[in-house]
Amino acid sequence: xxxxxxxxxxxxxxxxxxxxxxxxxxxxxxxxxxxxxxxxxxxxxxxxxxxxxxxxxxxxxxxxxxxxxxxxxxxxxxxxxxxxxxxxxxxxxxxxxxxxxxxxxxxxxxxxxxxxxxxxxxxxxxxxxxxxxxxxxxxxxxxxxxxxxxxxxxxxxxxxxxxxxxxxxxxxxxxxxxxxxxxxxxxxxxxxxxxxxxxxxxxxxxxxxxxxxxxxxxxxxxxxxxxxxxxxxxxxxxxxxxxxxxxxxxxxxxxxxxxxxxxxxxxxxxxxxxxxxxxxxxxxxxxxxxxxxxxxxxxxxxxxxxxxxxxxxxxxxxxxxxxxxxxxxxxxxxxxxxxxxxxxxxxxxxxxxxxxxxxxxxxxxxxxxxxxxxxxxxxxxxxxxxxxxxxxxxxxxxxxxxxxxxxxxxxxxxxxxxxxxxxxxxxxxxxxxxxxxxxxxxxxxxxxxxxxxxxxxxxxxxxxxxxxxxxxxxxxxxxxxxxxxxxxxxxxxxxxxxxxxxxxxxxxxxxxxxxxxxxxxxxxxxx
Amino acid sequence: xxxxxxxxxxxxxxxxxxxxxxxxxxxxxxxxxxxxxxxxxxxxxxxxxxxxxxxxxxxxxxxxxxxxxxxxxxxxxxxxxxxxxxxxxxxxxxxxxxxxxxxxxxxxxxxxxxxxxxxxxxxxxxxxxxxxxxxxxxxxxxxxxxxxxxxxxxxxxxxxxxxxxxxxxxxxxxxxxxxxxxxxxxxxxxxxxxxxxxxxxxxxxxxxxxxxxxxxxxxxxxxxxxxxxxxxxxxxxxxxxxxxxxxxxxxxxxxxxxxxxxxxxxxxxxxxxxxxxxxxxxxxxxxxxxxxxxxxxxxxxxxxxxxxxxxxxxxxxxxxxxxxxxxxxxxxxxxxxxxxxxxxxxxxxxxxxxxxxxxxxxxxxxxxxxxxxxxxxxxxxxxxxxxxxxxxxxx
Numbered sequence: 001x002x003x004x005x006x007x008x009x010x011x012x013x014x015x016x017x018x019x020x021x022x023x024x025x026x027x028x029x030x031x032x033x034x035x036x037x038x039x040x041x042x043x044x045x046x047x048x049x050x051x052x053x054x055x056x057x058x059x060x061x062x063x064x065x066x067x068x069x070x071x072x073x074x075x076x077x078x079x080x081x082x083x084x085x086x087x088x089x090x091x092x093x094x095x096x097x098x099x100x101x102x103x104x105x106x107x108x109x110x111x112x113x114x115x116x117x118x119x120x121x122x123x124x125x126x127x128x129x130x131x132x133x134x135x136x137x138x139x140x141x142x143x144x145x146x147x148x149x150x151x152x153x154x155x156x157x158x159x160x161x162x163x164x165x166x167x168x169x170x171x172x173x174x175x176x177x178x179x180x181x182x183x184x185x186x187x188x189x190x191x192x193x194x195x196x197x198x199x200x201x202x203x204x205x206x207x208x209x210x211x212x213x214x215x216x217x218x219x220x221x222x223x224x225x226x227x228x229x230x231x232x233x234x235x236x237x238x239x240x241x242x243x244x245x246x247x248x249x250x251x252x253x254x255x256x257x258x259x260x261x262x263x264x265x266x267x268x269x270x271x272x273x274x275x276x277x278x279x280x281x282x283x284x285x286x287x288x289x290x291x292x293x294x295x296x297x298x299x300x301x302x303x304x305x306x307x308x309x310x311x312x313x314x315x316x317x318x319x320x321x322x323x324x325x326x327x328x329x330x331x332x333x334x335x336x337x338x339x340x341x342x343x344x345x346x347x348x349x350x351x352x353x354x355x356x357x358x359x360x361x362x363x364x365x366x367x368x369x370x371x372x373x374x375x376x377x378x379x380x381x382x383x384x385x386x387x388x389x390x391x392x393x394x395x396x397x398x399x400x401x402x403x404x405x406x407x408x409x410x411x412x413x414x415x416x417x418x419x420x421x422x423x424x425x426x427x428x429x430x431x432x433x434x435x436x437x438x439x440x441x442x443x444x445x446x447x448x449x450x451x452x453x454x455x456x457x458x459x460x461x462x463x464x465x466x467x468x469x470x471x472x473x474x475x476x477x478x479x480x481x482x483x484x485x486x487x488x489x490x491x492x493x494x495x496x497x498x499x500x501x502x503x504x505x506x507x508x509x510x511x512x513x514x515x516x517x518x519x520x521x522x523x524x525x526x527x
Numbered sequence: 528x529x530x531x532x533x534x535x536x537x538x539x540x541x542x543x544x545x546x547x548x549x550x551x552x553x554x555x556x557x558x559x560x561x562x563x564x565x566x567x568x569x570x571x572x573x574x575x576x577x578x579x580x581x582x583x584x585x586x587x588x589x590x591x592x593x594x595x596x597x598x599x600x601x602x603x604x605x606x607x608x609x610x611x612x613x614x615x616x617x618x619x620x621x622x623x624x625x626x627x628x629x630x631x632x633x634x635x636x637x638x639x640x641x642x643x644x645x646x647x648x649x650x651x652x653x654x655x656x657x658x659x660x661x662x663x664x665x666x667x668x669x670x671x672x673x674x675x676x677x678x679x680x681x682x683x684x685x686x687x688x689x690x691x692x693x694x695x696x697x698x699x700x701x702x703x704x705x706x707x708x709x710x711x712x713x714x715x716x717x718x719x720x721x722x723x724x725x726x727x728x729x730x731x732x733x734x735x736x737x738x739x740x741x742x743x744x745x746x747x748x749x750x751x752x753x754x755x756x757x758x759x760x761x762x763x764x765x766x767x768x769x770x771x772x773x774x775x776x777x778x779x780x781x782x783x784x785x786x787x788x789x790x791x792x793x794x795x796x797x798x799x800x801x802x803x804x805x806x807x808x809x810x811x812x813x814x815x816x817x818x819x820x821x822x823x824x825x826x827x828x829x830x831x832x833x834x835x836x837x838x839x840x841x842x843x844x845x846x847x848x849x850x851x852x853x854x855x856x857x858x859x860x861x862x863x864x865x866x867x868x869x870x871x872x873x874x875x876x877x878x879x880x881x882x883x884x885x886x887x888x889x890x891x892x893x894x895x896x897x898x899x900x901x902x903x904x905x906x907x908x909x910x911x912x913x914x915x916x917x918x919x920x921x922x
Contacts, residue, residue, distance in 0.1 A: 227848075416637075422725035426681060
């Protein structure tokens with residue numbers, strides 16, 4: 001999991017039991033409210049659910065279940081008016097289909113922003129020519145670029161899927177061991193994100209960053225290192241619940257010997273003299289493995305076997321459903337996704353199409369809690385922020401906040417990737433940081449690197465004579481795509497110190513703070 | 528070695544309360560548990576090497592700590608030289624080591640082992656963390672009764688329904704904007720009132736933490752004279768804990784974690800290397816924390832845990848792969864220290880468990896004793912379900 005020569009990462013992290021504990025905590029998703037049951041489809045009555053009841057209501061019951069808003073929120077890093085309009089115009093299925101063909105979507109603004117991060121995408125040789133040996137610069141640019149893409153790319157779903165795969169095949173950065181190959185790892189994942197999983201698994205097994213970070217580069221037949229073999233089974237393919245033994249791990253490590261990194265330190269190499277020769281058997285896969293020269297073919301067959309294993313199908317289906325539906329996804333959904341995966345020779349797109357057209361998906365509005373990256377990107381997106389000052393590449397302030405919040409892009413130091421369930425992210429640190437960020441963004445205090453039209457412009461610069469209730473509704477529609485529940489409307493009017501029908505008057509100057517409070521609210525905390 | 532059999536007044540009271548099945552009425556009784564997670568698989572055989580075991584050095588030809596370099600603890604065990612700052616606490620009988628500790632149903636998966644360790648309920652369907660369940664048995668509901676300092680992502684042992692507050696840095700935790708709008712906490716609180724779910728719980732804890740921690744904002748923390756914290760994240764986190772304790776915040780648990788100890792390769796030699804660098808911070812930070820607290824250290828017990836130990840034999844990369852039996856450190860004002868507890872199974876090839884040091888003491892034995900004797904926990908039946916602890920006499 002670690003390579004000891006690595007410079008220590010800047011944060012401490014440990015995950016345990018998160019997925020299994022999710023069921024205990026994320027009960028939002030499971031309890032339909034009477035208000036919802038009685039509401040017309042797509043128009044959940046706001047405000048009724050808490051009236052006359054002292055029992056706390058799930059946060060999800062606050063949030064609109066308008067399918068266009070749900071799709072635009074869940075399948076992006078944060079809904080915007082344009083995304084919602086696009087989903088409405090095309091219909092969810094056509095919108096998803098277009099997003100799953102990402103390179104047909106123009107992405108000029110994001111491409112232009114990415115020019116500020118010239119090291120992103122540089123192949124190892126070009127990188128080594130461009131920066132001093134051991135430089136962290138490409139890795140930090142990759143982290144900033146990840147936030148840029150999340151915020152400004154039009155290929156939102158593709159970016160979410162790429163992030164999913166990065167975490168599935170996680171190599172935490174920055175890490176000095178992979179300073180010159182982390183970019184290559186990202187390229188491999190982005191190239192294969194919407195292909196077949198079997199191809200992706202095979203490509204990752206040739207990613208020097210993966211081989212180095214999990215010590216495969218020092219594993220030889222006479223003395224195998226089990227790190228990659230174990231994590232491949234546990235994290236990348238069949239999952240920890242699958243029925244494999246320590247003997248399976250050991251033989252898998254023997255089977256994989258020979259995979260490694262060439263003398264240049266940045267290229268994949270298969271070295272027959274490092275390969276163990278002799279019969280191997282792992283989870284029902286067996287091979288005489290008689291010749292070192294054919295070891296790479298053997299590895300290919302083994303990876304294909306694992307990719308097509310029913311446990312891998314179930315593992316991937318569970319993770320995708322957890323990412324896109326609920327912390328506790330319905331078993332029937334997982335089963336059907338796994339079946340689709342196997343029926344399509346491990347192709348990823350059919351699984352996603354099925355997932356995003358499932359009734360479970362459409363019934364899950366507001367059931368996922370935003371993690372820090374989603375919280376930050378959604379805030380930038382909803383406030384219509386742009387990168388200011390051509391030539392500026394500095395998102396360091398926000399990157400720093402994300403570190404405090406526990407989710408620096410690609411920064412999780414363990415190979416299992418960031419946790420994806422709310423129970424692991426019940427963090428006062430993250431909430432305090434994101435509330436602080438909302439303040440600075442809503443009030444436009446970040447002018448050196450970011451620019452926004454400002455909150456008043458977002459709602460068409462209302463006149464002072466407009467009633468406070470109307471201004472508040474316009475603001476919540478613009479930021480949250482819904483009217484607030486009645487009690488929350490009253491709270492916000494109380495903040496403005498105005499009655500519903502009062503002209504908003506000079507309290508227009510407080511709308512930045514009102515916007516900040518709406519972004520802090522439960523309506524914006526979930527997706 | 529301490530052979531004391533009588534308790535101090537405080538611990539006797541705690542014990543009596545524990546036996547009567549309740550904690551103190553105001554929730555302030557008992558020690559603050561400082562729970563240090565050494566994630567990644569801490570190599571107890573390097574930290575507290577069994578230099579007197581004839582099979583130790585041969586199993587680790589390039590990485591074993593030589594008997595001559597180790598700080599002698601007893602006839603069998605030494606302390607890694609990088610842990611020298613802890614030696615005075617050993618000599619003062621405040622530091623105990625438990626060796627050959629295992630978790631039941633060992634797995635060699637980091638993530639499974641971390642989950643198992645945190646849940647501490649093998650063979651059951653309980654998926655909450657044991658520290659969270661412990662909080663559920665204790666009276667009181669004050670803000671910050673359970674904190675995790677440093678990391679924003681909760682460790683497994685703290686997951687569950689009892690609120691836990693993560694604090695990135697004690698001195699900078701405030702509700703931005705309250706300077707201009709004093710009603711901000713109330714307004715945000717109202718928007719979260721009457722709703723439930725992870726984000727609502729978090730919001731309420733955040734507001735409480737902001738209210739309590741406001742007193743520290745903008746003030747530089749100066750450790751007590753003589754407390755020399757090394758630089759690093761563990762030190763920062765422990766200084767935050769010290770700051771809260773000194774301010775009288777009613778904490779029951781403070782969790783910090785420190786890693787990554789996963790030395791599959793290039794673990795290093797006793798004179799230096801990657802693990803020694805981390806041990807230096809570990810020992811230095813724990814010793815400085817204990818010094819910094821002064822008399823308040825009497826109200827604190829520190830326990831270190833890791834998801835598993837490392838294999839006995841060194842691998843081909845001068846590292847050690849995932850193993851089983853491990854060492855735990857227990858440090859506190861009322862710990863009966865200066866002694867290595869546990870039953871040493873030896874490193875003889877026939878005594879190993881698939882190449883690993885056997886776990887002869889269940890880690891729950893150590894924690895259970897600390898919780899009952901030091902932390903005023905009454906009933907262990909929900910904390911460690913279906914488990915009858917065997918106290919070692921260390922607390």
